[in-house]
Amino acid sequence: MAHARSLTTTFFLSFLLLVIFSATTSHAHNITQLLAKHPEFSTFNHYLTATHLAAEINRRQTITVLALDNAAMSSLLSKQYSIYTLKNILSLHVLTDYFGSKKLHQITDGSALTSSMFQATGSASGTSGYVNITDLKGGKVGFGTEDNDGKLNAVYVKSLKEIPYNISILQISQVLTSAEAAAPTATPSDLNLTVIMAKQGCKAFADLLIDTGAKSTFEQNLDGGLTVFCPSDAVVNAFMPRYKNLTAAHKVSLVLYHGVPIYQSLQTLKSSNGVMNTLATDGANKYDFTVQNDGEDVTLKTKVMTAKITATLKDQEPLILFKVNKVLMPRELFKPEPEPVAHAPKAAKAAKANAEENEDADAPVDDSDDQTADNENGVDKINGGKLIWMVLNLCMGIFFM
Structure with a gap:
């Protein structure tokens, strides 16, 4: 028994040292x-x-x-x-x-x-x-x-x-010399935005920039940095029936909604989740979306839908082009999609009533969804100091048993 207690104590002390080291x-x-x-x-x-x-x-x-x-x-x-x-x-x-x-x-x-x-x-x-x-x-x-x-x-x-x-x-001691690194590099004025899009499978979206006149707004922001989210030709073509129902002003806003007036690499998007303004943002008209990532996947979430970045088409600072799998739909122009109901309220109440009436039941009604959420949030709330203190208390308790 003492030997087992010693092994357990050694295990937890090793774990404690690992936590502190990390x-x-x-x-x-x-x-x-x-x-x-x-x-x-x-x-x-x-x-x-x-x-x-x-x-x-x-x-x-x-x-x-x-x-x-x-x-x-x-x-x-x-x-x-x-x-x-x-x-x-x-x-x-x-x-x-x-x-x-x-x-x-x-x-x-x-x-x-x-x-x-x-x-x-x-x-x-x-x-x-x-x-x-x-x-x-x-x-x-x-x-x-x-x-x-x-x-x-x-x-x-x-x-x-x-x-x-x-x-x-x-x-x-001095600068490393390289003919290739020192070669003239394309400046923003040399970057033809719509030509680059067309070559990367986004010609339909490039045509929308030209047709709406939004191309000039995109180009004016190149010097300071520009991030563009391009839906592919197939995606834009499938969206055209809804696009044609918009007013001329709203068509411009929709196209501008796909540009951000700053250079944002994929790594930056992954590490800086949150609300992001767009070229369409104007005072009361927020026209923003939320950047979120799940591992390597980066999504752009509006109040209407969620799109995913599927590829990087061009990364030549100050310009970066991403391909997305959907046309971005701002809440200012489209109605939010109804969220699916997870559980029918009546069924949940009936299940709860049945559980209360069952005298032999030893456990509460299954709230696995809520428990999962609590567990995930709880982990985030325990900081390093608290975790170390909890482990240390546990080790001391085992040691003096």
Whole structure:
């Protein structure tokens, strides 16, 4: 009996340590805040934010940032690249693996080829988005892009911050050079929205933009960022009978309802559920919807219906196009669909009455739906501190039995 009690106590203590370890090791990093402690990297920090790379860095679990001081950034900016080309160049300086200062000198065979965020986003062709890291003689470590003819044009200077194995910020001597990353990048004015839609199976929706005149509103928002939810040709064609019954003004509002005046990547939508305004939002006319995700699935819920994002058609910041499986229907234009009744009230009352009359019944009427909801909500309400305290009390009780 004592042996069994000892084993039980050991089990719960192990579980307690696991909970504490998980609570203390799970955290998020913020590249902007980390670099803010080093004013000599203020320009680099600013352009990570301006190019939206900072948000991408913060969302990743494991990352290495090759930071450039103000002098190195001044040299880069003197070439007057567009902000979109700058993003490609700087994304070469964000590695999708962890390299601390110690690991740099312990690379297997003295050299490693690792992918950068430029490669990970699909903007680079072949292996041009890979970075070569080589442990050189005399304790130096060289860095060079794969499409730089094998030249290691930058060297490791010092470590600014390391949080194993989440984020490492290392200073390198100068900008990594890459002909592909530095190539001219399409600007918003070069992006023909309706042509892109037509090529991606959304020509019917693109035609609606042109017919209603809403195309100009979409294009005016490109500079500041634009997210578009495109129903496919088949979906739009099936919806046309209802569309034709709308007034001209309402047709414009419906089309504008499919655009959001900000760039929102799929990962951002997954991590920032909530109400979202659209291009149709105007004062009292809310024309909003709610973004929700269930695992990898992202849905757009209005008061009328729910649509699901089925694919990413184009992701070239500041523009991103998603395909959705339904035409988005705002509550301002359409009546909400009646929600299905889960249980007939009369049947529920009859079941309850029968249960009360049954003297031999040992259990209450089945309220499994309510119990499930309570269990799910209850888990969310127990924070880490309370959970640890409950487990600790349980362990102590078992230990002193």
